[in-house]
Amino acid sequence: MNYRSRIRRLQAALDRNRIDAALITSPASVRYLCGYSGTEGTLLVSRRSATFFTDFRYSEYASALLANTRVKLVVFSDKLGSLEDAMKASGLKRIGVEEEHLSLSLARALEGMGVELVSAQSVMSELRAIKDRDEVEAISKALRIAERAFRDTLGKVKVGDPELQVAALLEYRMKSLGAENPAFDSIVASGARSALPHGVASDKAIGCGEIVLFDFGCRYRGYCSDLTRIVYMGGVDGEMEALRRIVLKAQRAAFEVIKPGVDVRTVDRAARRVIERAGFGDRFGHGLGHGLGLDVHEYPRISPKGKGRLRRGMVFTVEPGIYIEGRGGVRIEDVVLVTSSGFRLLSRLRRGGEVLGC
Missing domain, CATH: 3.40.350.10 (Creatinase/prolidase N-terminal domain)
Known part of the structure; x- marks a missing residue:
């Protein structure tokens, strides 16, 4: 550095x-x-x-x-x-x-x-x-660790496991792969609890037929990763899968406008418009993303009230979501780097809703 x-x-x-x-x-x-x-x-x-x-x-x-x-x-x-x-x-x-x-x-x-x-x-x-090359490399390494830990953890998740136990497995695996520590308390929220936009892992047992939302990240050389994915236990939930497709469309819409000079509110608006047109505008109540670095939440804030314009070297999350109280929620979160002409996706984890056996 x-x-x-x-x-x-x-x-x-x-x-x-x-x-x-x-x-x-x-x-x-x-x-x-x-x-x-x-x-x-x-x-x-x-x-x-x-x-x-x-x-x-x-x-x-x-x-x-x-x-x-x-x-x-x-x-x-x-x-x-x-x-x-x-x-x-x-x-x-x-x-x-x-x-x-x-x-x-x-x-x-x-x-x-x-x-x-x-x-x-x-x-x-x-x-x-504005991240320099060393910072981007550290964030990328933190992402690789978190991504591998997530894939490894999915192979151990079973119906009946408490959310807290799964979160502990994920965090242990991140540390065993070289992370200093988790970037924040890992969220594992199953069933209706996945509708909590910023829930916490609980002692609830994961059930067959439920959606499970994971929001997780780690620190490497001080720098944070931050990712969110959903999985299905036993089979795809049709209602939640429809929401996932809308969320992915919203995320892609945000990606299309990311480049230097763009107002952060424009990026938020691009994604939010997709969700609103699908009829779920009131079910997306948080900002689209946040800067990522030595703190898990940094400038810039990508939100309707955010301030500033994108500049080359900024690293931030793009995390649209839809949350249906009493039923479940879907959020997909990735990390991007603003380049001279657009952006580069730093996260590599599949966005598909994986199905785990019961």
Whole structure:
């Protein structure tokens, strides 16, 4: 990962926005800028330098990690005191912060130091939205792991298995294939529970004749994968299969408009129009997709209220769905990379509703 280049890009953005320095507190942004993945780490990036703050527990790890970078390491016994000393020494007054990841106590402490806090949330979000080659490779590897784990797990699913047990098998297999951990709690929702747009695996036993929805992903080198597929237990459910075909048509419609410069709302609208025309507009209540990277949900948000236009290097999900309360639901989720002229599908898993034996 080219951390020097990322810090330089942030410094250029600070200069454009007339911000003296950015105080980076979200774990994902810290990892993005310097590779650190411990639990206690704060990065102060000014227009000319970068300083990383941690405590004694992580000093050896941080020292080795930052050895070949231009990031200065400060091991503190008093975090606030060390931050104040660094800001005063460099005359930093206007500090950009990620307000979604800044505690109220830290914000008050910083203001007590006499600095002005301004938002750098969009600056960091937009930087992280454009993936470099290393990031695309890591996301692709996370996808390959998740895809293989899913295929392997399907071979072990039996009628009567609790959803939680199946989710555990899937997550174990992802880790055994090299994942750091699941990207989120895997969703395995069977029968009527598949109509929960963001359900969780439960102790419900999977029944013969039911649809089963899987929403799963893993982390590889910090980067996430995110996929959703459905399978049928014992035979194809005609009603759910009709929904699956509509969902696939909606996804293809979204694919057709993906290219640099397109408004994110246009992508959402392309898919949503297909579902609305099929008579299920009120059964698709979430956004079409979200950016994917070190966090499982990142900028851009592909939704009716999303902001911004697609740019080359963005990676995001496309996941239309239809949910019929009390009956079941279908969602198909894939991952795309915006290229110079269109898009490249990074996920490779079959979209057909596989049938498992009872």
